[in-house]
Amino acid sequence: MTFRVRLLTDNDPPDAFPDPAAARAVLGYPDGLIAVGGDLSPARLLAAYKRGIFPWYNEDQPILWWSPNPRAIIYPQQFHMSRRLAQKLRSNKWTYSLNQAFEQVIDGCASERGKHGTWITPAMRQAYVDMHAIGYAHSVESWYEGQLAGGIYGIRLGKCFFGESMYSRLTDGSKVAISGLIHISMADGIELLDCQMPTEHLRSLGMQEIPRSDFLAMLPSITAGATALRDWHSDARNAAELVRLRPVFG
Secondary structure, eight states: OOOOOEEEOTTSOTTOOOOGGGOOOOTTOOTTEEEEEOOOOHHHHHHHHHTTOEEOOOTTSOOEEEOOSSEEEEOGGGOOOOHHHHHHHTTSOEEEEESSSHHHHHHHHHHSOBTTBOSOOHHHHHHHHHHHHTTSEEEEEEEETTEEEEEEEEEEETTEEEEEEEEESSTTHHHHHHHHHHHHHHHHTOOEEEEESOOHHHHTTTOEEEOHHHHHHHHHHHSTTOOOOTTOOEEEEEGGGGGGHHHHHO
16 A cells, blocks of 8 residues: 655645554654644644644754554553652652642643654644643642642643653653543543553553554544533542552552
8 A cells, every 4th residue: 555644735624634543654754754844833733643643853854744553552541650759749749730830830841852852843842732732731740748840741632642642750750640530530531551662661560552543533432522621620638549550460
């Protein structure tokens, strides 16, 4: 099957993406590059996520749109919390919250630069701040003795949370945040956490890789009826309650 990466312009319809199921490795990139260019408008981002596509590019590149194969995901019921982290949370010095410091979290993620620089460009940052303002982008924060220790942010559509990035200001800050996200997900009916690309860090938390075809097949049902959640938030909660995740799944 022939597959061509789509060159998008700002004037193309928001859903003008090729079928990600047909993607192949092209142009020296691994399997998953779908389209190049376009914009980061809320309409295009929503159209992309509903199709299992997300933007990921470096500062010196145009917008690159991806749907990798295989796909890295975490089922909340299969999340793994280490014994060491559980012991740390029992100290009652940690709390977690939902949507209490979105911009601080995205700025923290942007500050963690890799060898190619940060992929959270000013345009990317503004796009997700805008998505947060309209109720689709969300953050979970971790706090140590009242100070921000880390966080994770992403897009929620229906029963799926598409994780974008996470960071730690203090050791284990991101692990506490993702543990909080798992707890919130289980309480609120989220069935899948999309991790996009595999890492050893995520693998230690219960991440697994599934074929892209399986991931795409799940999306219509788990994102059906997705609406903005402007009021989806919580005050800081005692992270010691997260320890109960470990005896059941760890």
